[in-house]
Amino acid sequence: MLPFSKQLHGGKRAIPGTLIFDGDAAQAGFALNAMCYSFNHAENRAAFVADEEAYMDRFRLNEAQRKAVRERDVPAMLEAGGNVYYLAKLAGILGLNVQDLGALQTGMSLEDFKASLLSHAMTESRRADDARIVA
Amino acid sequence: MSGICGSVFTSHVPGIGNAIAKGLQQDPYWKPFFDGFDPVHRFLAAERPDVAVVFYNDHGLNFFLDKMPTFAIGAAPEYRHEDEGWGIAFKRPYPGHTDLSWHIIEHVVESEFDPVTCQSMLVDHAVAVPFELCWPGEDAFPVKLVPIAINTVQHPLPSPKRCFDLGKAVGRAIESFAGDEKVIVFGTGGLSHQLEGERAGHINTDYDKFCLRNLAPDPEALLQHDTLDIVELAGSQGVEILNWIAARGAMRGSVRELASNYHVPISNTAAATVLLENRATVGA
Numbered sequence: 001m002l003p004f005s006k007q008l009h010g011g012k013r014a015i016p017g018t019l020i021f022d023g024d025a026a027q028a029g030f031a032l033n034a035m036c037y038s039f040n041h042a043e044n045r046a047a048f049v050a051d052e053e054a055y056m057d058r059f060r061l062n063e064a065q066r067k068a069v070r071e072r073d074v075p076a077m078l079e080a081g082g083n084v085y086y087l088a089k090l091a092g093i094l095g096l097n098v099q100d101l102g103a104l105q106t107g108m109s110l111e112d113f114k115a116s117l118l119s120h121a122m123t124e125s126r127r128a129d130d131a132r133i134v135a
Numbered sequence: 136m137s138g139i140c141g142s143v144f145t146s147h148v149p150g151i152g153n154a155i156a157k158g159l160q161q162d163p164y165w166k167p168f169f170d171g172f173d174p175v176h177r178f179l180a181a182e183r184p185d186v187a188v189v190f191y192n193d194h195g196l197n198f199f200l201d202k203m204p205t206f207a208i209g210a211a212p213e214y215r216h217e218d219e220g221w222g223i224a225f226k227r228p229y230p231g232h233t234d235l236s237w238h239i240i241e242h243v244v245e246s247e248f249d250p251v252t253c254q255s256m257l258v259d260h261a262v263a264v265p266f267e268l269c270w271p272g273e274d275a276f277p278v279k280l281v282p283i284a285i286n287t288v289q290h291p292l293p294s295p296k297r298c299f300d301l302g303k304a305v306g307r308a309i310e311s312f313a314g315d316e317k318v319i320v321f322g323t324g325g326l327s328h329q330l331e332g333e334r335a336g337h338i339n340t341d342y343d344k345f346c347l348r349n350l351a352p353d354p355e356a357l358l359q360h361d362t363l364d365i366v367e368l369a370g371s372q373g374v375e376i377l378n379w380i381a382a383r384g385a386m387r388g389s390v391r392e393l394a395s396n397y398h399v400p401i402s403n404t405a406a407a408t409v410l411l412e413n414r415a416t417v418g419a
Contacts, residue, residue: 122340
């Protein structure tokens with residue numbers, strides 16, 4: 001097990017390399033996340049693709065959020081209060097999957113990021129002796 | 136009387152739904168994960184439960200951050216999955232069980248929980264993927280659904296102990312339901328994974344094995360860590376183990392592991408599938 005981090009950042013517990021999506025982030029990111037939530041509907045995704053700036057106007061993104069979206073800068077989107085579950089809907093429009101997002105945030109190549117996941121590779125299975133689950 | 140016959144715990148990442156939509160179950164990458172459902176299918180065929188009570192977290196389909204409940208209990212006559220932004224919408228509806236939903240709501244509020252109640256509710260991949268895994272194909276689902284959403288998205292999250300106690304209250308409610316329903320309980324999500332930040336890709340097989348080892352015999356061992364401890368150990372999305380903890384809390388009888396399959400990696404996740412049985416204790 002890891003030793004737990006106890007250092008505080010601005011009075012909050014800081015976990016290395018990890019963003020805690022709390023009330024401060026939720027307030028800062030509200031407009032960006034609201035825009036991404038709208039992407040559940042295909043017609044909204046199409047409207048964004050047709051005119052990104054107008055679409056960002058509609059949701060009143062602040063300048064930092066707009067810049068992050070324009071530049072496809074995922075760490076900056078997170079820094080501007082984006083929550084990864086909502087950003088995932090934007091990532092889909094941009095053709096990025098969660099491995100792409102991982103590579104972008106860690107500075108690794110996509111292949112290296114996938115290799116880092118595979119470095120943990122294992123399969124462990126157990127099955128009880130029970131008539132209901134035997135072939 | 137109604138009772139809980141067992142529980143299914145499984146990862147629910149959208150990538151699994153994508154693999155199902157593309158028919159990749161026998162693909163070498165996916166097969167070790169999907170094979171973990173063979174004992175689950177056999178158990179469900181043997182036990183034929185009537186209802187699934189599912190502890191899960193919504194990722195931005197039904198709930199947005201404008202109104203974010205810590206606990207929400209569905210009480211709808213029917214639930215549906217819809218497009219979550221990447222074009223996959225599973226078609227089969229999920230029939231509800233409003234009488235049991237309201238009975239659970241009555242009971243947990245009496246037990247001093249304060250859930251949001253939802254007479255209209257979409258369910259996202261955290262319900263849809265486990266249902267597709269358990270009952271593959273096109274036939275109508277053979278169980279009715281009671282969905283119970285736990286906030287694992289916006290901190291502060293409920294504590295592990297609070298989730299466990301909610302599960303216990305739900306378990307008591309099910310056992311006191313006047314109908315003759317056989318219930319299977321689900322806890323979905325996990326295990327260790329983190330999608331965002333410099334630590335994206337974090338996986339902790341030691342913590343996952345600790346959870347898998349203790350889930351059936353000693354679930355209170357999982358309560359020794361607080362929510363942020365779990366974020367540090369399991370990753371910011373690995374905290375979905377809260378759904379597992381709640382589901383385990385609902386099992387109040389004699390609990391035994393029937394099957395467990397841990398496979399790393401699936402997408403960015405350490406994936407796991409566990410099947411537990413729950414035998415009612417003998418009354419006095």
